[in-house]
Amino acid sequence: xxxxxxxxxxxxxxxxxxxxxxxxxxxxxxxxxxxxxxxxxxxxxxxxxxxxxxxxxxxxxxxxxxxxxxxxxxxxxxxxxxxxxxxxxxxxxxxxxxxxxxxxxxxxxxxxxxxxxxxxxxxxxxxxxxxxxxxxxxxxxxxxxxxxxxxxxxxxxxxxxxxxxxxxxxxxxxxxxxxxxxxxxxxxxxxxxxxxxxxxxxxxxxxxxxxxxxxxxxxxxxxxxxxxxxxxxxxxxxxxxxxxxxxxxxxxxxxxxxxxxxxxxxxxxxxxxxxxxxxxxxxxxxxxxxxxxxxxxxxxxxxxxxxxxxxxxxxxxxxxxxxxxxxxxxxxxxxxxxxxxxxxxxxxxxxxxxxxxx
Amino acid sequence: xxxxxxxxxxxxxxxxxxxxxxxxxxxxxxxxxxxxxxxxxxxxxxxxxxxxxxxxxxxxxxxxxxxxxxxxxxxxxxxxxxxxxxxxxxxxxxxxxxxxxxxxxxxxxxxxxxxxxxxxxxxxxxxxxxxxxxxxxxxxxxxxxxxxxxxxxxxxxxxxxxxxxxxxxxxxxxxxxxxxxxxxxxxxxxxxxxxxxxxxxxxxxxxxxxxxxxxxxxxxxxxxxxxxxxxxxxxxxxxxxxxxxxxxxxxxxxxxxxxxxxxxxxxxxxxxxxxxxxxxxxxxxxxxxxxxxxxxxxxxxxxxxxxxxxxxxxxxxxxxxxxxxxxxxxxxxxxxxxxxxxxxxxxxxxxxxxxxxxxxxxxxxxxxxxxxxxxxxxxxxxxxxxxxxxxxxxx
Ligand SMILES: Cc1cc2nc3c(=O)[nH]c(=O)nc-3n(C[C@H](O)[C@H](O)[C@H](O)COP(=O)(O)OP(=O)(O)OC[C@H]3O[C@@H](n4cnc5c(N)ncnc54)[C@H](O)[C@@H]3O)c2cc1C
Numbered sequence: 001x002x003x004x005x006x007x008x009x010x011x012x013x014x015x016x017x018x019x020x021x022x023x024x025x026x027x028x029x030x031x032x033x034x035x036x037x038x039x040x041x042x043x044x045x046x047x048x049x050x051x052x053x054x055x056x057x058x059x060x061x062x063x064x065x066x067x068x069x070x071x072x073x074x075x076x077x078x079x080x081x082x083x084x085x086x087x088x089x090x091x092x093x094x095x096x097x098x099x100x101x102x103x104x105x106x107x108x109x110x111x112x113x114x115x116x117x118x119x120x121x122x123x124x125x126x127x128x129x130x131x132x133x134x135x136x137x138x139x140x141x142x143x144x145x146x147x148x149x150x151x152x153x154x155x156x157x158x159x160x161x162x163x164x165x166x167x168x169x170x171x172x173x174x175x176x177x178x179x180x181x182x183x184x185x186x187x188x189x190x191x192x193x194x195x196x197x198x199x200x201x202x203x204x205x206x207x208x209x210x211x212x213x214x215x216x217x218x219x220x221x222x223x224x225x226x227x228x229x230x231x232x233x234x235x236x237x238x239x240x241x242x243x244x245x246x247x248x249x250x251x252x253x254x255x256x257x258x259x260x261x262x263x264x265x266x267x268x269x270x271x272x273x274x275x276x277x278x279x280x281x282x283x284x285x286x287x288x289x290x291x292x293x294x295x296x297x298x299x300x301x302x303x304x305x306x307x308x309x310x311x312x313x314x315x316x317x318x319x320x321x322x323x324x325x326x327x328x329x330x331x332x333x334x335x336x337x338x339x340x341x342x343x344x345x346x347x348x349x350x351x352x353x354x355x356x357x358x
Numbered sequence: 359x360x361x362x363x364x365x366x367x368x369x370x371x372x373x374x375x376x377x378x379x380x381x382x383x384x385x386x387x388x389x390x391x392x393x394x395x396x397x398x399x400x401x402x403x404x405x406x407x408x409x410x411x412x413x414x415x416x417x418x419x420x421x422x423x424x425x426x427x428x429x430x431x432x433x434x435x436x437x438x439x440x441x442x443x444x445x446x447x448x449x450x451x452x453x454x455x456x457x458x459x460x461x462x463x464x465x466x467x468x469x470x471x472x473x474x475x476x477x478x479x480x481x482x483x484x485x486x487x488x489x490x491x492x493x494x495x496x497x498x499x500x501x502x503x504x505x506x507x508x509x510x511x512x513x514x515x516x517x518x519x520x521x522x523x524x525x526x527x528x529x530x531x532x533x534x535x536x537x538x539x540x541x542x543x544x545x546x547x548x549x550x551x552x553x554x555x556x557x558x559x560x561x562x563x564x565x566x567x568x569x570x571x572x573x574x575x576x577x578x579x580x581x582x583x584x585x586x587x588x589x590x591x592x593x594x595x596x597x598x599x600x601x602x603x604x605x606x607x608x609x610x611x612x613x614x615x616x617x618x619x620x621x622x623x624x625x626x627x628x629x630x631x632x633x634x635x636x637x638x639x640x641x642x643x644x645x646x647x648x649x650x651x652x653x654x655x656x657x658x659x660x661x662x663x664x665x666x667x668x669x670x671x672x673x674x675x676x677x678x679x680x681x682x683x684x685x686x687x688x689x690x691x692x693x694x695x696x697x698x699x700x701x702x703x704x705x706x707x708x709x710x711x712x713x714x715x716x717x718x719x720x721x722x723x724x725x726x727x728x729x730x731x732x733x734x735x736x737x738x739x740x741x742x743x744x745x746x747x748x749x750x751x752x753x
Binding site for chain 2: 034120122123124125126127130150151186187188189190194249250251252255258260261307311314315318319321322323324325329332333336337339340341344346347349350
């Protein structure tokens with residue numbers, strides 16, 4: 001066994017840290033995080049130039065990585081910086097377009113085309129069936145779509161959408177020009193943007209007719225990415241909390257001198273290491289036989305520990321962490337709301353439960 | 359033992375319900391049910407209606423214009439009010455300063471300030487905490503120096519809830535630096551219009567404005583505004599912090615929040631069925647319902663046993679009550695799935711296909727209510743109080 005990151009991944013890590021330190025100043029984060037289109041063109045450009053998207057794609061898809069550990073390397077750094085750029089939907093798109101063998105993959109890998117992936121609907125979350133959005137085929141891969149997609153991450157900044165819809169009783173995947181749909185965009189409580197997407201006889205191009213396998217594989221990669229983002233955030237919250245316990249004085253001593261807080265901090269640190277471990281395990285297994293189940297194990301544990309770490313970081317800081325001005329509040333919000341993306345802890349627990357007899 | 363309310367108590371409950379049905383303005387109740395924040399105007403409108411009926415100051419004796427109700431009556435009122443969608447009354451004058459003045463104030467102070475609280479002439483806020491003095495309140499540094507028949511106040515208060523609506527603030531200030539830190543503290547009433555006071559907003563985690571910082575520069579306050587004795591403010595501070603007993607467990611509010619949680623769980627779908635039929639999620643709702651049922655009896659038990667000034671039972675009720683309420687908020691946020699994420703919730707208001715108006719703010723409410731275990735003496739501080747009590751009992 002070897003728990004060291006490869007030289008290449010260490011380099012990507014360092015380069016990303018430098019780039020994000022320059023572009024994603026937490027103090028100035030509001031400007032991007034809560035104002036349409038909830039993405040900064042210069043940051044996106046810089047990410048694409050340093051190869052952040054290429055690291056998420058395999059060589060066949062025109063990238064330089066695409067392994068589970070490449071995904072976790074990139075997203076852990078994005079998490080540490082609390083970067084709100086919609087890299088997650090880009091990852092999903094890269095995965096889907098390469099499954100489809102589509103020549104669109106290249107533009108996604110360079111970041112020239114910006115993707116949002118529309119699956120969830122108001123009544124159907126975290127699941128591919130039964131989707132209400134419907135496609136009517138016109139032959140030659142051309143189709144029109146009707147339906148409504150909900151909380152589509154990254155849609156306000158997207159040039160293109162990938163949309164899951166029913167075609168002949170199956171879940172199919174389509175490409176849609178973002179300018180051809182009606183978008184109702186909004187900021188998210190943890191920063192970044194999403195939109196309600198209305199499809200009304202919207203022209204679309206069929207990419208995969210029976211897309212369940214490809215969608216599940218992409219969603220696994222996305223869930224893994226979210227776990228890594230969470231680990232990055234947890235590290236920051238742990239360090240910030242530790243620092244605060246040592247400097248904040250009440251009753252004439254640093255509050256870290258109170259055993260009531262010491263033991264809780266230690267418990268928190270244990271949970272964070274557990275989160276890191278399950279995420280690494282899932283990164284290793286992604287795309288292997290038991291990959292899906294391991295990703296679900298990771299996403300469930302991250303859902304649980306993420307909330308714990310967020311709540312404890314706030315509580316141990318006291319009032320200051322309740323303020324918008326202090327970055328802990330934003331880290332805590334992001335860490336909590338991660339559980340509302342690509343399957344929450346219960347959804348993933350069901351998947352793990354389903355495999356108990358295997 | 360008898361866990362049924364007596365015929366008199368049931369009759370009282372029916373009277374409360376009738377009054378609420380007849381007098382609570384529909385538009386205000388609808389806002390409360392939708393989970394919108396209630397502004398100053400609506401709060402004052404409702405408090406005026408309650409005052410006309412003599413039902414505004416639940417905990418005050420009748421001699422001062424209060425209800426004179428016993429704890430069970432207060433509880434019954436509280437629960438009925440939340441059920442009906444009554445907004446909360448503002449506690450600073452009614453539940454904090456009022457009892458302090460009744461216990462420690464001069465007849466002049468009582469005669470002047472208590473009616474003004476009831477009539478809505480004054481909106482009080484609480485100036486206890488400072489940037490360096492949170493849990494350790496006794497380390498506060500805002501100074502009040504005697505100058506003839508005035509105090510001159512210099513320093514900073516923070517976390518002043520709803521101070522933006524207030525015209526008065528009651529403050530703990532340092533009048534002596536001799537002896538133990540607790541010994542040189544005084545309790546003074548300050549008019550926020552006095553020159554030298556500046557208030558600045560603090561934005562909270564979910565984006566709202568409910569707290570402020572207050573700066574005092576050479577603020578001159580008449581010595582007549584001192585409550586109790588100079589340097590004996592700590593006794594008042596402790597009295598005040600422990601005082602709000604009936605409300606502290608928040609049973610009425612939590613029961614109402616549970617109703618809302620069940621509504622959202624019944625209307626959200628997962629895996630092709632209502633979330634309330636999903637065994638994992640249903641189990642969580644059921645467990646918090648069990649905790650709340652126990653809490654209701656704990657609350658009533660402690661309230662009926664506590665005599666005179668509030669004791670450590672307030673700490674127990676605070677810890678349990680805040681944890682239950684936070685759990686309810688947590689489940690309500692999670693029940694929305696991805697629809698919990700839009701910010702501000704108004705982005706989707708009216709968009710019923712995704713999320714009902716009454717639930718749209720669930721995530722914001724969850725984050726905002728992290729405060730419950732921090733303010734009013736954090737849950738850790740409450741545990742310290744209880745530890746002292748239990749160890750005292752062992753000795
Ligand atoms: C939304 C909000 C509204 C508020 N409204 C008001 C108001 O209107 N008026 C007012 O005066 N104040 C108000 N407060 C202030 C509130 O009372 C303080 O935040 C609270 O007392 C905690 O103080 P602190 O924030 O300085 O945290 P600290 O005292 O710095 O505590 C930090 C952490 O250390 C823990 N800790 C501290 N001492 C000990 C110990 N001895 N043992 C174990 N753990 C310990 C705390 O529990 C906490 O987890 C409000 C606060 C908030 C967040």
